Amino acid sequence: MDPVITVEHLTFRYPTIASASTEAAALKDVSFSIHAGEFVGITGPAGAGKSTLVLTINGIIPHFQSGIFQGKVLINGRDTFETSCSEISRQVGSVFQDPEAQLVTPTVEDEIAFGLENFGFEPGLIESRIQEALHLIGITNLRNRSTSELSGGQKQRVSIAAAVALRPGILILDEPTSELDPMGTMEVFEVLKQLNQQFGLTIIVVEQKINILMEYIQRLLVLNQGSLVFDRTPREIIKEPETLHSVGLRVPPVSELAYLLKKAALYTEELPLTVDEAYSGLQKSLGRRKEEK
Amino acid sequence: MSVIISYFQRDSMVHRLNPLTKMIWSVVLMMLSFMVTNVYILAVLFLSIVLVAYLAKILKEMLPAFIGLLYFAAFFLLFQVFFIPDGKTLFVLIPGTHLLRVTDQGLLFSAAMGIRLMVIAASFPVLLGTTQVKDLVVMLVEKLKIPYAYAFMFITSIRFIPTFVQEMDLIIQAQCSRAHRLDKGNFIKKFLSICPLAIPLMITSVKKAEQMAISMETRGFGSGKRTYLHHDKFALKDWMICCSLFVLMVIGIFFNIKGFLG
């Protein structure tokens, strides 16, 4: 099957007006492809080019942000240069970091209707899409609320619902949980998991919170200074925590613990991604040790 | 201030009217108030607004605005009443002189001006209190053919008022924590003391606006002909009310012209 997103030798440089620090390219020769139904995480230190990459996938670059663009980005096989931004947004739904700034209308219902109205859907269809989106995200009860009175987690779920209402095949989220508490963060990831597993949505999420990211995703792209430095599964990445450390990131504490113990020959199981895995792994390893003695 | 632009969710016949009807009502009242010079009719016009607010079940919320207007009109009357020399003298404020003389015509005229101001200013909060801004905007775009982008700017500016108030609060607090003081010195010093607040507000606002623009672009803003989820029907009662308003207008114009002729 053809990939839904193909990025080929992508280099992007912002116009150098403001600061000296943008002289370097924001993205340097980045290549990867993503297939339908994947749940992909993107992480990397600040300034690695994560947000720029998001903008190249949802068409804001090159359509609204100018700069020097080399290489290609294909969405469902079509070059983003030759597709209009609004056409791309039918295929790629976007959710951003600041819950305040991306909600543009006063109520939840209007917010979800906004995109549908922009594309000229019939009122009857808008209504059914609103119901569908609210139901999928599990926020039907919020429909008539004013957006200003919602919690951060609720606001972000409204943003996801607004993106999903257009039925895009791909959902891309740029640090959607950075302003949320642990509970709000979990709410967002649970919704993403459901969208991915039950409805086959391709999900790409940029995230700094590595613990929760590793629990949910199937594949991790790590950017550093504009380059794609790793593209592996979480299981492969935790086998070599030094590689993440080298770019100023870390693996989840339980993975790191198991890794250290394994080096001391005290952990015999496959390295864990979650607390539960670490528990059963540690139990087995310690048990086995006792038997051996 | 906030009461003037707040919407109050109620289940009332006024709320169910088409936004255009309510807008026409507001405009007709304003025009009538200019045509009518009779104090009593003006008072009736004002009371009709109070009645509409009552029917809309928002009288309690509107009361502060109405009372405020009353004070304003009273102040206006006091200010005006001494400057109209025509008519029979009712009384003089400083006895034995001709200073601060109040005449019957002066009193009636100033009272009319005061109530006229109240009529003009009172219908607007009732309109916004019973009509959601988005519905007004839809109406402006659909019926009056105002470009959606302008109408949208209007909606969004209202949506972002609480956000900016919040930002401003944070900025003031952040600068206060650095021992910044706002209230000192002459005009120039005062102006300079605003910079630590204005510059961060400008910068964060630009960032928010940029983010909002991106969020709109990724949801097809301006991608073609737009539709609207809620389409307010122009119902029979809307026609009836608009017709009555039209008749009132005609009567008003008729008497106005007759008044001039007579």
Next chain:
Amino acid sequence: MIQVTDVSFQYPNGFTILEHISFQINRGEFVALIGQNGAGKTTLLKQFNGLLKPTSGNILIDQVNTKDSSTGELARKVGYLFQNPDHQIFLPTVEKEIGFGPANLHLSKDEVKERVREAAAEVGLTQYLNENPLFLSKGQRQRVAFASLLSMQPEVMVLDEPTTGQDYQEGIEIMEMVKELHQKGHTIVFVTHDMELVAEYAQRVIVLSEGRILIDDVCRKVFYQPELLKQTNLFPSQIARLVQKFPDYSKRFGQALTVRELYEQVLKMTESDFRCLL
């Protein structure tokens, strides 16, 4: 140092966010304040430098009641680091930005300059003193904000989510700076959602829930009461959660909070197993 006595706080719209809170923070403590969004953490923090004054009850900072003092005066004693540095940066160079606070304290030019130099060195911004802070990265701007707090030389530092929106490395670097300040004798109070940071740095943890104090204890004790934490939708650090999965954990691992601690525990345990068998 900070004495909170029966403090309640109500917003003008009548919403009560803090209810009858009392506690005391002594000189030289390192305290984490945790809780869900909306639990009242930031509202409580803002009471410490007088940005908000209690509706009822009293807060004494070094024996001075915040009600009798302005934020400007309290700024000499309590420094406050806001979440978003963009809410305060407005001057064209890093040097001026850091010097804004001390200049407001009417110090001599030389004194201001000296303080700016020290503060910039402390956060590693010396080479950026002549740059425009707007063109620095988000992490560097946070350091500018941090330095402009240090230049006021406050005894108490109050930090509202100092690492939010930053990457792991930047977050650790900021916390290491905070730790150093603590070792120099400063009193630290910080708010965070990152339980790994709490486990790594905080000595004492105060858990707020719906405007009240749910738990107030040393970090280890707090993270080993998961049921209580769960009431307010918080979870201990990963390692503490892992340890508590073992039914007989206290005998086997003690109460480990971090990777290093648990690693050493396991090593010790297996060594002793080994000795037993010998």
